[in-house]
Amino acid sequence: MDAVARIEQVLSAAVARVEASGAPPKLAAAIRYAVFPGGARIRPRLCLAVAGACGEDGPAVADAAAAAIELLHCASLVHDDLPCFDDAPLRRGKPSVHRAFGERVAVLTGDALIVLAFQMLAAGGAWSPHRFAELLLIISRGVGMPTGIVAGQAWECEPHVVLADYQRQKTGALFAAATCAGAAAAGADPGAWRTFGERIGEAYQVADDVRDVAADPVQLGKPTGRDAALGRPNAVRELGLAGAVRRLDLLVGEAVDSIPVCRGGDALRAQIRAEVDALLPRDLARRAA
Amino acid sequence: MDAVARIEQVLSAAVARVEASGAPPKLAAAIRYAVFPGGARIRPRLCLAVAGACGEDGPAVADAAAAAIELLHCASLVHDDLPCFDDAPLRRGKPSVHRAFGERVAVLTGDALIVLAFQMLAAGGAWSPHRFAELLLIISRGVGMPTGIVAGQAWECEPHVVLADYQRQKTGALFAAATCAGAAAAGADPGAWRTFGERIGEAYQVADDVRDVAADPVQLGKPTGRDAALGRPNAVRELGLAGAVRRLDLLVGEAVDSIPVCRGGDALRAQIRAEVDALLPRDLARRAA
Numbered sequence: 001m002d003a004v005a006r007i008e009q010v011l012s013a014a015v016a017r018v019e020a021s022g023a024p025p026k027l028a029a030a031i032r033y034a035v036f037p038g039g040a041r042i043r044p045r046l047c048l049a050v051a052g053a054c055g056e057d058g059p060a061v062a063d064a065a066a067a068a069i070e071l072l073h074c075a076s077l078v079h080d081d082l083p084c085f086d087d088a089p090l091r092r093g094k095p096s097v098h099r100a101f102g103e104r105v106a107v108l109t110g111d112a113l114i115v116l117a118f119q120m121l122a123a124g125g126a127w128s129p130h131r132f133a134e135l136l137l138i139i140s141r142g143v144g145m146p147t148g149i150v151a152g153q154a155w156e157c158e159p160h161v162v163l164a165d166y167q168r169q170k171t172g173a174l175f176a177a178a179t180c181a182g183a184a185a186a187g188a189d190p191g192a193w194r195t196f197g198e199r200i201g202e203a204y205q206v207a208d209d210v211r212d213v214a215a216d217p218v219q220l221g222k223p224t225g226r227d228a229a230l231g232r233p234n235a236v237r238e239l240g241l242a243g244a245v246r247r248l249d250l251l252v253g254e255a256v257d258s259i260p261v262c263r264g265g266d267a268l269r270a271q272i273r274a275e276v277d278a279l280l281p282r283d284l285a286r287r288a289a
Numbered sequence: 290m291d292a293v294a295r296i297e298q299v300l301s302a303a304v305a306r307v308e309a310s311g312a313p314p315k316l317a318a319a320i321r322y323a324v325f326p327g328g329a330r331i332r333p334r335l336c337l338a339v340a341g342a343c344g345e346d347g348p349a350v351a352d353a354a355a356a357a358i359e360l361l362h363c364a365s366l367v368h369d370d371l372p373c374f375d376d377a378p379l380r381r382g383k384p385s386v387h388r389a390f391g392e393r394v395a396v397l398t399g400d401a402l403i404v405l406a407f408q409m410l411a412a413g414g415a416w417s418p419h420r421f422a423e424l425l426l427i428i429s430r431g432v433g434m435p436t437g438i439v440a441g442q443a444w445e446c447e448p449h450v451v452l453a454d455y456q457r458q459k460t461g462a463l464f465a466a467a468t469c470a471g472a473a474a475a476g477a478d479p480g481a482w483r484t485f486g487e488r489i490g491e492a493y494q495v496a497d498d499v500r501d502v503a504a505d506p507v508q509l510g511k512p513t514g515r516d517a518a519l520g521r522p523n524a525v526r527e528l529g530l531a532g533a534v535r536r537l538d539l540l541v542g543e544a545v546d547s548i549p550v551c552r553g554g555d556a557l558r559a560q561i562r563a564e565v566d567a568l569l570p571r572d573l574a575r576r577a578a
Contacts (some may be wrong), residue, residue: 022454023435031434079400084392103373107396111368115433118407122425129418136425138410144404145320146312154316154397165311181463222567277292 003048006059006191007041010067014120030101030109031116034074039221040090042275043178044070046200047237049271050182051192053264062185064124065135069102069116071179072143075113076174078106080153086230093221112141134184142177149174156232163233167205175201176270192260199255199271207236207250247281292337295348296330299356303409307401315560319390319398320405323363328381328510331564332467333359335489338560339471339482342553351474353413354392356425358467360369361432364402365463369442372535375519382510403432423473431466445521452522456494457487464490488544489561495537496568498524534569541565 001009002075015035019028039211044066081096083103088096098106121136142148152170154160179197182188208226213236217224227234234246256269304324307316326412332565333355340351346435352548370385372392377385387395410425444450468486469479498516502525506513516523524533545558 021436021461022440022451022458024440024443027440028445030515040311040575069539075400079396084396089529102446104446105443107368107371108446110362110396111399112434112439112443114400115404115429115439118425119429119433120513122422122429129422131419132422133411136407139406140404140411144408145307145316145401146309148403148404150397150404151311151313153315154313154394154401157391157393157397158313162311165313169311226459254307254535 003045006048006063007044007066008038009071010063010120011035011038011070014067014071014116017119026105027108027112027116029157029256030105031096031112033100034078034097034109034113035071037092038070038074040277040278041070042204043073043174044239045275046175046197047178047182047185049268050179051186051197052102052182053259053262053268054183054186054188055263056186058128060124061128061135062129062182065139065185066119066136067124068121068139069142069181071113071117071120072149073174075110075117076143076149076153077115080112082106085153085156086226088226089224111199120204131184131187134182134190136161138180138184138190141179142144142173142180147173161233165232167202171205171208172198174202175204188262189192189260195258196255196260199251200259203248203251203255203276204279206235206244206251207276210241210244210248210280211236212236214241248280249277292334293330295337295352296355296359297327298325299352300327303356303360303405306408307405310484315390315394316397316401317393319386320401322384322389322556323398323402324360325477326381326546327352327359327363329567330359331568332362332463334564335464336467336471336474336487338557339468339485340475341471342548342551342557343472343475343477344552345475347474348419349413350417350420350424351471353409354428354470354474355414355467357410357424357428358431358463358470360402360437361428362410362463364399364406365438365442367402368399371395372468373376374442375515377515378509381542397404412508420473420476423433427479428466431462431469436462436572437466442571450522455522456491458495461487461490461492462537464493465472478549484547485544485549488540488547492537492544492565493568494539495524495533495540496565499533499537499569501525503530537565537569 015032018031035215047066047069048062054061054101078097081085081091082098089099097109145151147169152166155166176194176197179193184190212224213235215224239247256272259265304321336355336358337351345351357446367386369375370380371387377387386398424546434440441455444455465483465486468482472482473479500509501516502511506514527535545561548554
């Protein structure tokens with residue numbers, strides 16, 4: 001089974017759990033709506049790719065870690081879209097959760113997805129309790145305070161923003177968790193994979209900034225120009241379009257160079273190059289160059 | 290060290306973790322504000338009481354479980370108080386988190402507390418990975434979908450409420466998690482302690498309903514009459530004040546009778562009777578009788 005199919009299958013099983021009898025129906029429906037259809041599933045694919053490169057011996061552990069990371073990402077999107085934050089009308093080409101289900105259900109959807117993520121980890125961890133404890137620490141570090149994605153989002157509430165902290169925490173932290181978790185799921189040293197995740201996360205942020213400025217909103221499935229509208233930092237504003245694309249290339253190069261010696265290193269490097277092409281379509285990169 | 294001191298110590302250690310350098314200061318301050326000073330800490334004390342009654346052999350595991358449960362309870366208070374839910378101005382005798390720090394920080398405070406709860410479990414679980422996996426399942430079940438406190442809160446968004454599900458999920462689920470987790474932390478069978486937690490949770494809900502109708506708001510630290518104002522179910526409205534107090538006594542009796550045979554059974558029974566007296570002060574019970 002390819003990585004995408006593995007991820008969708010394990011996410012399906014996770015979401016089916018919350019739809020049991022006795023569950024409040026609107027919240028159950030909103031959780032499904034927030035998870036399917038997905039975006040690029042880039043974080044869980046990265047997690048599985050690293051687990052594969054490290055020679056995973058128990059796919060259930062990597063599957064659980066990948067699903068947990070994607071559920072946490074979905075939770076962050078639902079809460080970031082709330083009226084008190086971005087008040088985003090659209091997400092993944094359809095109304096955001098609070099537009100479709102109301103603000104109260106959207107708050108609870110995020111909460112329930114966070115809990116579900118940790119539940120998934122526990123289920124997958126039955127296979128290897130020791131790896132599971134390590135995964136829980138890695139993933140909660142990528143999400144919570146003081147330096148996970150929740151911390152990153154909280155910089156939007158501060159009068160003085162430490163820009164590097166904001167970007168590293170808001171995006172990089174969960175990418176780093178994805179690569180470290182992939183390694184830990186396969187019994188490899190997670191610390192050796194942190195730089196790889198951080199650089200890919202930074203590259204992804206730059207690609208996102210370029211798309212926010214230059215992509216077609218219909219193709220993107222969400223409005224563009226949001227960073228300027230919301231006064232958020234954007235790499236294109238700082239470096240220009242061509243400068244941002246050069247920065248992206250540099251970050252991807254650093255990411256690929258940081259990959260530790262492992263069985264599947266070559267395949268992983270090729271996959272990363274392909275991922276980046278998908279992130280920033282060639283016509284967009286050409287226009288920027 | 291007594292139970293209250295143990296709980297405050299482990300909660301202090303948990304909150305200190307989020308205040309590391311690089312953390313967004315407002316969110317860090319709001320997390321501390323949401324956890325200290327606490328309420329009655331009734332759920333973590335129940336968890337430690339059961340662990341003690343079962344003959345706990347590794348206090349770190351029970352401490353972690355108790356702290357996780359209290360952090361999740363604090364998270365639920367912060368989110369339930371949000372403008373889109375109760376819009377509560379006060380909590381524990383001071384402005385609610387969203388009134389003190391703004392709505393955005395309040396959303397993130399709840400999120401960060403949920404993640405921190407699971408992080409605490411992981412840290413305490415290093416002592417015993419197997420018990421830790423079981424604790425994670427018990428606690429996430431008490432909090433998440435389909436039947437934890439997030440599900441309970443979501444019934445407030447439904448046009449047709451299944452009242453028994455609402456009450457069992459909104460309050461009972463985390464009490465049941467507290468007693469089951471206490472047993473699991475001590476290596477005992479958690480299932481044998483579910484009824485005890487559920488009945489105590491129901492009793493607590495009835496006591497809360499009585500206080501909402503009959504207590505002094507200054508002493509209580511939050512406004513009274515909220516159930517009537519928000520159209521929520523309340524045992525006093527259904528059963529009258531005297532009927533609600535009788536129901537409370539019945540539930541406590543059932544709870545105490547359900548306690549499995551264990552070393553510390555007598556001490557636990559005495560403690561529960563004292564807890565209930567503290568929950569519903571005698572003058573209130575007398576007025577109701």
